Amino acid sequence: MKHLLVLVYLLLTIYASAAAAEVTQRVVDIPTRPGVTQRIVLLSPDNPKSAVILFAGGHGGLQITSNGSFKWGEGNFLVRTRDRFAAQELLVAIVDAPSDRQRPPYLSGFRQTPEHVADIKAVIAWLKQQAKVPVWLVGTSRGTQSAAFVATQLPVADGGPNGLVLTATMLSDNKGRPVPDMDLNKIAIPVLVAHHRQDGCKHCAYIKLPRLMDKLSASPRKELLTMDGGQNRGDPCEAFAYHGFNGIERDVVAKVAEWIVVK
Numbered sequence: 001m002k003h004l005l006v007l008v009y010l011l012l013t014i015y016a017s018a019a020a021a022e023v024t025q026r027v028v029d030i031p032t033r034p035g036v037t038q039r040i041v042l043l044s045p046d047n048p049k050s051a052v053i054l055f056a057g058g059h060g061g062l063q064i065t066s067n068g069s070f071k072w073g074e075g076n077f078l079v080r081t082r083d084r085f086a087a088q089e090l091l092v093a094i095v096d097a098p099s100d101r102q103r104p105p106y107l108s109g110f111r112q113t114p115e116h117v118a119d120i121k122a123v124i125a126w127l128k129q130q131a132k133v134p135v136w137l138v139g140t141s142r143g144t145q146s147a148a149f150v151a152t153q154l155p156v157a158d159g160g161p162n163g164l165v166l167t168a169t170m171l172s173d174n175k176g177r178p179v180p181d182m183d184l185n186k187i188a189i190p191v192l193v194a195h196h197r198q199d200g201c202k203h204c205a206y207i208k209l210p211r212l213m214d215k216l217s218a219s220p221r222k223e224l225l226t227m228d229g230g231q232n233r234g235d236p237c238e239a240f241a242y243h244g245f246n247g248i249e250r251d252v253v254a255k256v257a258e259w260i261v262v263k
Helices: 002-020 082-087 114-131 143-153 206-215 249-261
Strands: 023-031 037-045 050-055 090-095 135-140 163-167 191-196 222-227
Touching: 023 082, 023 114, 037 082, 037 114, 050 082, 050 114, 050 143, 050 249, 082 090, 082 249, 090 114, 090 249, 114 135, 114 143, 135 143, 143 163, 163 249, 191 206, 191 249, 206 222, 222 249
Parallel strands: 050 090, 050 135, 135 163, 163 191, 191 222
Antiparallel strands: 023 037, 037 090
């Protein structure tokens, strides 16, 4: 009888864990500016602890279809790890270019504009209505230029995010303003910066991070998370080089999620 009770307990525990880990996915078009919608892929775990808005790098035009597939960017670090974020009990929204930017150059030249801020403000508001949880912006590579800029423009009291995560941050740029050149002293929310020590992208040299960290002077809680290891394949600025945390995705996502939900 004792062994039977133990077996029943184990089965119930496994069932409860599986139920807790269940995640649903759907595509949502959120109205933002007049005549414009912002499409997201939404991954919803049961009882999320926080929400994250994920910004892919590159031109950012994921071209999300109505069934939730991506015509571009599936390999991007944040796109390919979206299920891992959801498994950490985070409500996940992957943002595409808005409906009026569904052709080249997509988000290129648009990431630091009032229109982009308005679109993301609408997504933040929608997520907070859905789950009543804090909302964090998480960007990678050129996606950090979106996430950081929105955070400089929108304080929490004006519908802004509750926290910011920058991964493989754009520290220099020959096409636009890099993150350290923004008004980072306006950011008064927690900020986590995750970077691979051996990031070989010329715009993301690890040695340039001190300037970024120093400018986050108003953040009540900030940290540099330095990652090592993994695999380095292809273009050093692409998703399967150290720049995209290739081979260490599980560890990076777990540490980011832990930092987000800490009280």
